[in-house]
Every structure is written in C-alpha cells, then in structure tokens.
Amino acid sequence: MTTIARRELKEKRPLEPITAKGRGGGFNNLLHKELSQWWGTSMWWIQLIIWVLILNVVSTIVMLTEALPPVELLQEVVFTFLPMAVGAVAIGTVITTQGIIVGEKQLGTAAWVMSKPASRSAFILAKALAYAIGFWTVALALPAIAFIVITRLLIPAPLALLPFLAGLGIAALSQLFYLMLTLMLGTLYNARGPVVGIGIALVMSGLLLKSFIPPVVAMVTPWYLPDISASVAVQMPLPENWFVPLLATGCWTVLFTAVALWRFSREEF
Template sequence: MNWELERKTIRKHEFSGISNLVSIEMQNWFNTKKIWFHVSLWIILLFGLVVIASMNSYTAPGAIGLYLNFVGVFGSIGIILSVQGVIIGERKTGIAAWLNSKPISRSSYIISKFFGNLLGFFISMSLIPVLLNVLYISLRDGQIFSVVRIPIFIGCLLIYLSFYLSLTILCGTLFSNRGLASGIPLSIFFAQSLLSGVFPKLALFFPNSMLSGDEGAGSILGDYFFYGTMTSYESILVSVFLTICFLAIAVLRFKADEI
C-alpha cells in the first residue's frame, strides 16, 4: 500500500525532475570538452569559411548569405549526426531505464534532451558565429547593424535548429537503429531542395527556405537582417508548429515504450 502511494506520488507531476535532468544535460555540455569542440568546429565552418570565401568579391549581404547557407547545410547535418544516438544510446546502455526508475517523468527526460542540447548548439552554431560575422562585416565594410534585428535574426536561427533537433529526437524514440534515426532527418533535409523545384509554391513552407538564397537574395532571414523586412513567415511558423508536434509525439512514444 505504501509502495503504491509512493508510486502515485512520483508520477503525479508531468514534468517532475526536469530541472535536474536539464542540469545534467548542461553539465554534459559545459563541464566537458564538448562545448569547446563544438565552438571551435562551428567557428571554423560558419565564420572561417565565410571570411575566406568573402575576402574578394562578396558584399555584406553576400557574406551573411554565405553564413546562412553554411549553417543551413552544416548546422542541420551536424545536429542530426550529433543527436542521432542520444536516446538510442541511453536506452541500450540502460541509463534511460535507470533514470526512469527515479522520481522523474518520461516527459521530463525528452524535454531535457531537447533544451539541454539546444542551448549548446545555440551558443556554438548561432550566437558566437553570428556575432563574429557581424563584427567582421562591420570592420570590413564599416556597416552598422540594427541592435533590434540581430537578436530576432538569432532567434529565427534557433527556430531552424530546433526543427532538426526535435525531429532527430523523435526518430530516436521511434527507432532503435542509428541509421534510421539519422537517415530520416537527413532525407527530409535533402528532400526539401528537390520538392522546392517540383512544387515552388510549397517552398515557402519548408524550414530550409528560411536560410536558402544566393548572396542574400531569396533568403528570408538575409533580407530581414539587412533590410528589416520579413518577406515570408510561413517557414518560421511551420517550423515552430512541427517542432512542438515532434516533441509531443516523442513524449507520447517514449511514455508507451518499455525500456
């Protein structure tokens, strides 16, 4: 009777233990070399390559367009490959089962994986590279950027990264194979380019359209960053909606799973 009462008490809160789990995820990022590895890697890919490629011919919008294209390709693929085994690995080693035997909910487990990793990717892929690129363009071209647009620009990048992070976490709850957990998000990433050519009217609804463009032309975030006009909101709203759906389905699937 006491055990049954304790069990009900443990499962009373939908998000019990989430603060402790998020703290653990933060420690995995910031108390290890992981954060330094990612910061160094993404500075090279998302800032160093932009500097090299834009030294001679690229305008300021073109440099930001390069960054957006690089983060669109390298960033999304990097998240997929980094997170593909987060859920699957802990299920196989028994860590997930051990955690769920504690007074924490399965909802907290999934949500903490999302927010814990999102902060790490946000700092290494978005915040630091964007500020470095802004500083570089300002020094090179003498251009002053809007202090209002920069945080909104970074926030939209966070939405883009959230889409692929939540999708990969969802696949980790649906499959026990790393190939499927990464293959499906990668397929969705590349399929958007193919479908945009076949169904151009649907392209604005694809998450990738936020960042895609040539030297800022056709790039929703590139145009906003320099001209202050958001030419389309569809891809941003769709990304937010799908991210919430992916996380909700991942929570439901993980609750139903026998670990």
C-alpha cells in the same frame, strides 16, 4: 556567529526531500546532468571550433575575396553566413543528437533513470532544452558575435543589429525543428540508422530538391528558412507569404515534441 559555527550548523541541516512530482519530476536534475555533459566536458569547445571554422572562416574568406561595394559586400556575406548557419547547423544537430535517445535506450541508462522518480516527459524535455541551449550558444550566438566583430573590422558599412538578430532567431527556429525531429525519431526507432538517415535526407532535400517541389508543399517545410533569415537580416523585400514557412516550422516543432513525449511515455524498458 562565527564561520565555523555557521558551517557546523549548515552541515547538521537534514536532507530536504524533493516533493514536487508529476510530469516534471526530476527535470532539474536531468537538465543539470545534460548541461554538465555540454559544458563540463570537451564537447562545447570542440563544437565551438567546428562552427567557427565552418561559419566564420568561410564568411571571412568571402569578405576578403569579393570585390564589391561595401553595402553589397555586406549583403553577400550575410547571405553566406546565415543560410550556412541554417543548413550546416541542421546537419550538425542531426549528427550530434542522433544517439541521445537511441543510445540511452540501447545501453540501458534510460531504464535506470526511469527507475528513479523521474517523469518520461522530463527525460525528453531536459535533453531538448540542454541541446537547444548548447547549439544556440556555440553554433549560432558565438559565431554570430564573431561575425559581427569581423564585419565591423573589414567592411565599412553598418550591419543593422536588430534585423540580423531576427535572422539569427530564424536560424535558431530551424535548429530547434531539426533537434525535435531527431529526438522524435529517437523515440520511434531503436537504431541510429533511420534517425540520422531521415534527418539528413530532410536537410538535403531542402538543399537539392526545393526548386523541383511545388511551392505550396515547400512552403510548409523549413526549406525556405535559409533565404528568409538572410533577407530579414539585411532588410531585403520578403516574398509573399514569407511567414508561412516560419509558422509551419513552429507547428512541426510542436508536433514533433508532442509525438516524442507521447511515444516515450509508452516506451517499455
């Protein structure tokens, strides 16, 4: 069969209707649209520049200025890079995603999408997945690759890759926590103020108030994750019950997702 004949045959194929419905209806289309917004616009490289500047430039300055033995210097820069990746990316996540639900509710685009055969769960989950992939790639994975390359070039001590990746995974969990928190707040409020305010307040409380709060309370927040991620990455001894903040953060993330889905399912447009 010639190329032209094949093309003609292809062009004459009738439209294939989508029949899969229910809670996942429209998910693929919505995810495609959200990913296009990340990767088909200037958003991804602007975010990449920001995160490379924040994470890699600061950790490289530490590498170049601290006069420490190689192993200690390596620990020092990991303790700079990963806690910053957890804290700064949390703030970045809240600021970037504050309007992705509220904005669509205010502009009326959410109502338009919901007039199509799309489920409300798909609307929320497509955003969550696209923004998780986006942040994990440009704010964590790519700066982490750059960090590994720079440490290999500047520090004559080996960085154990698997523990470092485990530490990075903890940073990804923290990012997911703040992403789902912001999405949930977006479903609960109709203005950006409370969404960004509560999110940033939670991050800042972790940075400023952690030592003043009873450990039993702080343990069930993501506030210990910066230290745990760095300790895991350089294989330092971990505090007792180190897994509690991880488990709690995971549970909170699931809860936020459930609340966001429940609240958005009751939204009236």
